[in-house]
Amino acid sequence: MSLLAQLKDAQKDAMRAKDKLRLGAIRMVLAAIKQKEIDEQVTLGDAEITSILVKLVKQRKDSESQYRDAGREDLAEVEANEIKELEAFLPKPLTEEEILTLIDECIAASGASGMQDMGKVMGLLKAKAEGRADMGKLSGLIKQKLSA
Template sequence: MSALLAQIKDGMKDAMRAKEKERLTAIRMLLAQIKQVEVDSKIEVQDADIIAILDKMIKQRRDSITQFEAADRQELADAEKLEIEALQVFLPKALDDNEIAQLIDAAVTESGAESMKDMGKVMGILKPQMQGRADMGKVSGLIKARLS
């Protein structure tokens, strides 16, 4: 079992003991998604796989928040925000803007990217380094600005 999966299961037990219903629900959804990936792929998930799952789940919740707020459903948006907070605990430390800029510069140099045509090369280098540590949509915008 991966270290991150053990940490998630411990987090579930802690949420049960503390009777934190919202946090427990979010962690159970995460564990169900991990199990789904294991069954579908017939593999035992590693930390990198779990981080990708977490990243996807958080992105989905951010999209939901935007839609709920547009529909003036603040109580549902607040519930999604609580789920994001519960899930973010398991992600690695986030990169700050300076670190992101340094990684982008290094990836552009490494790939020899000169124009927007080379953006895929840069993203291919950055994605494994930044997965779960930075908003890839924001990173994509920064790369576009750098290559323009």
């Protein structure tokens, strides 16, 4: 079942259950997908939908930290709940061991020999790890491997 179909089914279930929080989060994702499809005049696949989900989760995490810094725990809690709902549709996160193996494979596949090849490695890695690992953390690990 495609990710879009899963989202639409979850939307129907949330409507039936009268779960306003879950329904709002799912509608937000579906609206972002529809907007991108209309803007680019394409039909999005699972990879593109996953990248939209990753972007929305990142935005929610930023908002949550800003709300907490401002002392608005009520709004931060709403953002945290939306993050939980959105993450349910993301692929299972990679373990630390899988991440290190994947980085080694991408470095070998790209023939990277130093920091100047970081972009090549990140390009390969992004395709394989999008939505399954924090790209900022991966970047740091790649820098360690390439500079060593």
